[in-house]
Amino acid sequence: MASRTNTSFARIPNQKYRRHNRRSSYFSSKRDSDSQPSSTLGSFKVLPLEVFQIILNYLSVRDVGVLSMVSKTVSQLITSYIATSSGSKRLLPQDFHNLELLDRRQDFIILDYYRSLGVLFKRCTLLLPTKERLKCIHRILSEVSCFKFNGCAAPMQCLGLSCYGMILQTLTAGWDERECQRVYNFLCELTNLSRKIQSVVCSKPGSARKLELRIRLFCRNVLLDHWIHQSDSVFWLTRILKPWPMVNQARLLYIIFGPTSPQDGLVAWHTMTEGPTDEPSLKDLADAIKLLYDTGTKEWTADDIISLIDELSVVPREWLLENNAHLLILSGNNICFTFMASKAVNGRTLELARLVVFLALVSGSKGFLLAAYNPPNCKAGVHHCRGDGRCAGRLGCVPASCLSQGQYQEVLRLLGRPEHLMFLTRTWEPLTFSSPAVCPCAGVGGHEDDNRGFPSLFHLVQAQAGFHKEVLRVALEAAAP
Numbered sequence: 001m002a003s004r005t006n007t008s009f010a011r012i013p014n015q016k017y018r019r020h021n022r023r024s025s026y027f028s029s030k031r032d033s034d035s036q037p038s039s040t041l042g043s044f045k046v047l048p049l050e051v052f053q054i055i056l057n058y059l060s061v062r063d064v065g066v067l068s069m070v071s072k073t074v075s076q077l078i079t080s081y082i083a084t085s086s087g088s089k090r091l092l093p094q095d096f097h098n099l100e101l102l103d104r105r106q107d108f109i110i111l112d113y114y115r116s117l118g119v120l121f122k123r124c125t126l127l128l129p130t131k132e133r134l135k136c137i138h139r140i141l142s143e144v145s146c147f148k149f150n151g152c153a154a155p156m157q158c159l160g161l162s163c164y165g166m167i168l169q170t171l172t173a174g175w176d177e178r179e180c181q182r183v184y185n186f187l188c189e190l191t192n193l194s195r196k197i198q199s200v201v202c203s204k205p206g207s208a209r210k211l212e213l214r215i216r217l218f219c220r221n222v223l224l225d226h227w228i229h230q231s232d233s234v235f236w237l238t239r240i241l242k243p244w245p246m247v248n249q250a251r252l253l254y255i256i257f258g259p260t261s262p263q264d265g266l267v268a269w270h271t272m273t274e275g276p277t278d279e280p281s282l283k284d285l286a287d288a289i290k291l292l293y294d295t296g297t298k299e300w301t302a303d304d305i306i307s308l309i310d311e312l313s314v315v316p317r318e319w320l321l322e323n324n325a326h327l328l329i330l331s332g333n334n335i336c337f338t339f340m341a342s343k344a345v346n347g348r349t350l351e352l353a354r355l356v357v358f359l360a361l362v363s364g365s366k367g368f369l370l371a372a373y374n375p376p377n378c379k380a381g382v383h384h385c386r387g388d389g390r391c392a393g394r395l396g397c398v399p400a401s402c403l404s405q406g407q408y409q410e411v412l413r414l415l416g417r418p419e420h421l422m423f424l425t426r427t428w429e430p431l432t433f434s435s436p437a438v439c440p441c442a443g444v445g446g447h448e449d450d451n452r453g454f455p456s457l458f459h460l461v462q463a464q465a466g467f468h469k470e471v472l473r474v475a476l477e478a479a480a481p
Contacts, residue, residue: 044074053081057090061113064091065120072127079124082140091117096146096159107159114163118170130179134186137171149191149218156213156265161221169226177235184223184239191218194243200255201248205269205316212255212267219256234295237288242299250311257284272319279330282323285312286330293335305335306342325358337410344414352411353426 044052056064056078068075081087093113121140125133145151146160155161172180188194193215200212219240227233240256241249259271259281271277289309292300309327313319328336336359343352415423 049077052077053084053087056081056087061091061116061120065116065123068120068123075124075126078120079136082120082124088140088143091120092141092144094144094146094160096152096163097154097157107162110159111162111166114166115170118167121167122171130182131186133171134183137167138190141167149193149196149214155217161217162225165222165226168222180235181239184236187222193218197240197244197252201244201251205251206267209266213265216256216260216267224256230291230295231297234291234297234300237291238297238299246304246307247311250308250315253285253288253308253312254315257288269316272315272323273317276320276322277326279326282327282330286327286332289327289331289335293331302338303342306339309335309339321354321358322362325355325362328355329359329363340411341414344411347419349415349419349423350426352415353423356427 047055056067059067064078068078082091093110095110121137125136128136141147141164144160146158147164152158152160168183172183175183196211196215200208200215206212223236223240224233227236241252244252254269255267259268259277260266261268268281271281289305292308293302293305309331313324313327328339340352340355343349343355412423
């Protein structure tokens with residue numbers, strides 16, 4: 001009995017104690033919930049939401065971004081403010097088509113503003129998962145029609161996609177590749193980009209010219225043009241190209257970086273096949289090829305780059321060899337030699353001989369120099385000379401019309417002995433006996449100001465002399481005991 005009494009007596013205080021705990025816990029949690037806004041909002045707690053948003057109207061985008069880092073509650077209030085019509089109108093200016101203001105300085109001001117806006121979005125969504133961050137930002141930006149793939153009626157005169165790309169670049173800066181891959185997948189789902197690309201690369205070139213232009217502008221302005229580091233540019237360019245076979249990669253590379261019509265900005269498919277082209281038409285293609293080659297990522301091998309150039313040179317049909325040689329020279333010394341070595345190893349002696357001839361002619365007419373080796377201060381491996389055959393202060397360089405000595409010898413070594421004579425004959429004959437055929441527009445008077453003919457008689461003779469001198473030197477060295 002005694003023990004039973006003691007047991008019941010012991011239970012009663014325990015029950016009271018638990019009820020006391022529940023009351024204490026309830027009031028404690030209520031007190032904490034009441035104090036939470038006070039601790040996170042500070043003095044803003046006493047202000048109505050409307051007054052808080054009025055205060056935000058007087059702050060710059062940078063200041064609003066700093067304020068969003070105060071607390072999660074403040075960040076949520078700012079995000080809600082941006083989503084309102086007044087906040088969106090104030091923070092998302094849409095003067096993308098004011099042609100009177102869209103000069104270089106104004107372009108920089110607008111892009112710098114949207115870079116700051118990207119920082120604001122990055123800070124406001126800092127605690128959200130990647131997918132939720134993208135959805136939250138998309139809900140805000142979807143109100144701007146010029147940020148959409150087909151949203152602008154005049155895309156060539158619009159800065160909308162460039163501003164959208166600046167926000168994306170700022171938002172994803174410092175993210176690892178897995179997170180960036182999710183961003184790319186989100187954009188592809190949002191814009192149906194993969195299906196649009198499939199439509200243009202699998203159809204006849206030029207059959208969907210407006211869609212080609214849209215893809216070019218979206219890829220350049222949103223995904224590629226705003227990155228500072230080459231590794232970032234390679235990552236996004238790889239995401240665009242790698243899902244497709246090599247033939248389609250070459251077609252897509254031409255759509256994104258190839259020459260365009262000066263009148264309407266549409267892709268100029270026949271520029272490379274109708275006649276010799278100028279350097280600006282090839283520069284973007286060459287820079288993209290150098291970017292993929294020089295970065296040294298595992299996803300792009302030297303064989304991949306050579307195959308890409310091979311496929312590119314027949315888009316939409318076989319290029320003129322002048323343009324092919326010009327692209328190789330602009331792509332740099334290493335790519336040019338690797339391409340030639342590939343032809344030598346695979347026994348394509350006739351193609352190699354013709355290529356060498358036009359490399360000599362193009363480099364002579366354009367005034368290029370190729371580095372015999374890569375000096376520390378010559379990262380590109382190719383630059384312009386002053387037209388007098390000298391290197392303008394750079395050491396270790398020889399005219400490209402004679403090719404780099406070490407590389408020329410290496411190409412000959414890659415050819416078998418029986419193929420040496422055929423290679424030399426096939427390169428010698430066009431330069432020596434075919435001047436009228438190779439140079440139909442050459443003038444006798446030596447008009448230096450008229451560079452429209454390809455190549456001028458002066459450059460042709462210069463290429464002949466340099467090439468013959470180099471061939472004789474190599475031949476004499478090979479014949480020496």
